[in-house]
Amino acid sequence: MAAFFAWRVRSERLALAAISVAESRLDPAGSLSRSSNPELTLNAVLAHAPRERQVELSCDFKDQSGTVRHQKHWETRTIDRELWPTHCRQRFTTSDAAGLWSVTMKQKERPLTTARFRLE
Numbered sequence: 001m002a003a004f005f006a007w008r009v010r011s012e013r014l015a016l017a018a019i020s021v022a023e024s025r026l027d028p029a030g031s032l033s034r035s036s037n038p039e040l041t042l043n044a045v046l047a048h049a050p051r052e053r054q055v056e057l058s059c060d061f062k063d064q065s066g067t068v069r070h071q072k073h074w075e076t077r078t079i080d081r082e083l084w085p086t087h088c089r090q091r092f093t094t095s096d097a098a099g100l101w102s103v104t105m106k107q108k109e110r111p112l113t114t115a116r117f118r119l120e
Contacts (some may be wrong), residue, residue: 016107019055022047022083024105024113031118032092039091042103044113046076054078058106059088064099070078092119 024044032038042059049055054075061070072088088105096119104114 008091014057016050017110018048018050019107019112020047021045021105021113026058026103026115026117029117031120033120034092034094034098036094037091037093039089039118040103041087041089042113042115043085043087043106044105046079046086046112047082049076049079049084049108050077051081055107057086057088057112059090060104061090062104063097064101069096069101 011054022045024042027041027043028038032040039099046055055076056073056075058074059072060068061072063069070090074088076084086105088103090103098119100116101119102114103117105112
């Protein structure tokens, strides 16, 4: 019984480690004006995600200094196909610092994709 449990845990880790991003993009791309309270979306298409499972994901939005200013956490619906679209969104306000920001989508602590944008 213990061997089966160990095998199952190892299989699960390997399945999650196989997840990659086939495609990602920011919407809108480029610069955002804080005065218009813009919403930014990081769209990503996961590849090799384990089917018949839900996957925990997160996004870290970092300001110019590298400080995480916003964080999003979610669980996908049950994955039923090879390529799985997902996204994370953040609305910015004038209290967010201007500068070059980044957003990183992660599975647990493993970065899957990172994009940069300018907040003006």
